[in-house]
Amino acid sequence: MIVRKVILYITMSLDGYITDQHGRIDWLHGDNPTDEKTESYHHLLKHVDSVIMSEKAFRMIGKKVNQYWIHQGLKIYVLSSLTQLSSDHVIVTSEDICSLVQKIKQESGKDIWICGGQQLITPLIQANMIDEYHISMIPTLIGKGTRLFEDFDQETRLSLIKTYVYNGIVDIEYKKKIY
Incomplete structure (x- = not known):
């Protein structure tokens, strides 16, 4: 049986923020805002069939992107108590994130994408459940906002898998070291 990996794939500013101080993500682009080359993103989509995100992330990313994911055959899990967001491909749940991930891992399928947010x-991370960290660093300094990583209780050692560089963006992929 193939074990499904849990992959954090997320974008952050060079100084470590995933949103600015007003909760916006309109700065998420490289040197050329019209260049849509995202090699690592398309590579990720080939290997996942489930996306988990917060309600805030779901609303920020917008219906346009989520419709694209639905057409790619991805099942979207949104952690929220607002059931009106549910559809055939969007499953709204108030389940604990660690329990939800554990449940999805027991099902057959491809890897699981953790899209955001920080909560x-x-x-x-605390439960040591993320297998790979795929982080896109945007060439922007935000200064204030929501940090990607907040305080957690343990050190997690990682090994570099691959890097991609395009349009001023640096994508870094790490896997959890197994001891």
Whole structure:
């Protein structure tokens, strides 16, 4: 049986923020805002069939992107109590993130993408449940906002898998070291 990996794939500013101080993400682009080359993103989509995100991330990313994911056959899990967001491909749940990930891992399928936000990421780090970290660093300094990583209780050692560089963006992929 193939074990499904849990992959954090997320974008951050060079100084470590995932949103600016007003909760916006309109700065998420490289040197040329019209260049849509995202090699690592398309590579990720070939290997996942489930996306987990917070309600805030779901609303920020917008219907346009989520419709693209639906057409790619991805099942989207949104952690929220607002059931009106549900559809055939969008499953809204108020389940604990670690329990949800554990449940999805027991099902057959491809890898699981953790899209955001921070309130989902920190408990998964604490529970040592993230297998790979794929982080796109945008060539922008935000100064204030929501940090990608907040305080957590343990050190997690990682090994470099690959890097991609395009349009001023640096994508870094790490895997969890197994001892």
